[in-house]
Amino acid sequence: MQHTRTQDTLVGLFVAAGIVALFFLSLQVSNIRSFMPADTYVITARFSNSGGLKVKSPVTVAGVRIGRVSNIYIDKETYESVVEMSIESKYDTLPEDTSATIYTAGLLGEQYINLDPGGSFDYLKNGGRIEITQSAIVLEEVIGRFLFQKAAE
Amino acid sequence: MLHFIQQLGSSTRTSFAKLGRATLFLGHTLTGAVDVAIKPRLLLNQLHSVGVLTFLIVTISGLFVGMVLGLQGYNILSDFGSEEALGIMVAASLVRELGPVVTALLFAGRAGSALTAEIGLMKATEQLSGMEMMAVDPVNRIISPRFFAGFLSMPLLAALFSMVGILGGHLVGVGLLGVDDGSYWSQMQANLDFYDDIVNGVIKSIVFGFVTTWIALFEGYDSAPTAEGVSRATTRTVVNSAFAILGLDFILTAMMFGDI
Known part of the structure; x- marks a missing residue:
């Protein structure tokens, strides 16, 4: 026993x-x-080049993550890259004239979207669209431009 | 030449016959779930011999594997000045690959071979036929509890292996080599996904547990009832389990992580 x-x-x-x-x-x-599906709303932004941005890349405001990229596709008519972002519902006070920029974490790190809130008193709602965007910096392009400049001098 | 073709044919037939027996055996074993549900004591005894007795070798191996990963990872990452990524490196390799695979190999060596030898000896000493004479189904009574014990133990053992390994990596990386404690954990948490990494690792370990225990029990049950037969069956268990684990690991990884 x-x-x-x-x-x-x-x-x-x-x-x-x-x-x-x-x-x-x-x-x-x-x-x-981060696995728990929090309440989110979706906003979109159009970029002429979304670079190495991926689904699930972070979306930040002032360095704090407020959401993730949920979908990336190309607009067949304008050939722009349309990026859908799911933003947590508690951050529902993004002004309408917020601008979106694609940054790279570190020199070779992953890319993320940084939102720069504007001054408008109207807030972005579900399905809203960010008008002011700045594309990803493609390193090859920058180097190429730099070399051209040097050659021209 | 004719002889060679004959041999090829007969060995193909034997191996298919064996596969067929193994499948029927698995079906029979699964029906034993009822017996296990009625008599949980049977399962408990087997959880002890399959799970608890494998616990020590799994945790100690996990600790050392984690410590080696910490050392090697630090040496490589420090060349790129990114020592703070040590946490994610150790954790990702353990949770995705090494945890399930190494645990399954150890499990096949420690518990699988013991199961085969035990069942094989029971068969050689005619204990199984004795049970049949008493109208007790030996598969439901002897095999099923062992099968479910192995099936349940593997995910727990693999999770333990990964946990101890991550702590071992922490011990070496943070304790000895001076990686920052905060970034060790935060890099890990930021880059490992609960569903993609942890759940997939657990699924892998469940599959490996299922296959390894199945192979071990079937080889024992199917062994020739002699001393030599048992010894051969034990060898086959370890060899076939290793093949099955590594082959399945590739397939599962391709399905889970690769876009094939």
Whole structure:
């Protein structure tokens, strides 16, 4: 009897340790909160070049992440890149004249969208569109322009 | 030449026959779920011998694998001046690949071989036929609890392996090499996705647990009832499990992470 008692305890401890490990992986290692589908609304922005922007790239205001890129597609008529962003509902006070810029985190890091709030008192709503945008800086283009300039001198 | 063709044919037939037996065996084992549900004590005993006794080798290996990843990763990353990415490197390689795969290989070596030897010996000493004589279904009574124990233990063991490994990487990276503690964790949290990385890793370990336990039990059940037969079956368990784990790992990785 004593034997099975210790066996029970050991099995219990084993299962508990396994579950703790699973919780550790979901909470400490991956950020489970970002998995929870928070309430969001969608706004779009058009860029002449969205560079290396990807679905799930962060959208920030003043360096704080307020949403993620949810979809990127090309407008068949204007050949512009249309970027849809899901913004968390608690950040619902983005002015209509907010501008969007694609930045790169570090020299070779991933690209993200930074929103620069304007001064309007009308706020962007679900389905709203950001008019003022600045495209991604493509490093090759910058280097190419620089070389041309040097050659011209 | 004719002899060679004959041999080819007969070995193909035997291997297909074996696959067929293995599939029927799996079906029979799964019907044993009822017996396990009625008598959870059977499962508990097997969870002890399959899970608890594998716990130690898995955690110690996990610790060392994590520590090695920390050291190697630091050496490579410091060349690029991005030591703070050590956390994501250690965690991603453990959670996605090394956790499930190395745990499954250890599991096949530690628990799988023991299962095969146990079942094979039971068969060689005619304990299984003895049970049949008493109208007790040996597959439901002996095999099923072992199968479900292995199936349940593997994800827990793999999660433990990954957790201990990440802590081992932290020990070496942050403790010895001076990577910043905050960036070790925050890089990890920012770049690992709960669904894409953690859940897929757990799915992998469930699949590996299923296949490894199945192979181990079937080889034992199908072994020749002699001392040599049992020893061969044990070898086959370890070899076939390793092949199955590594092959399936490629397929699963291609489905989950690669856009093939």
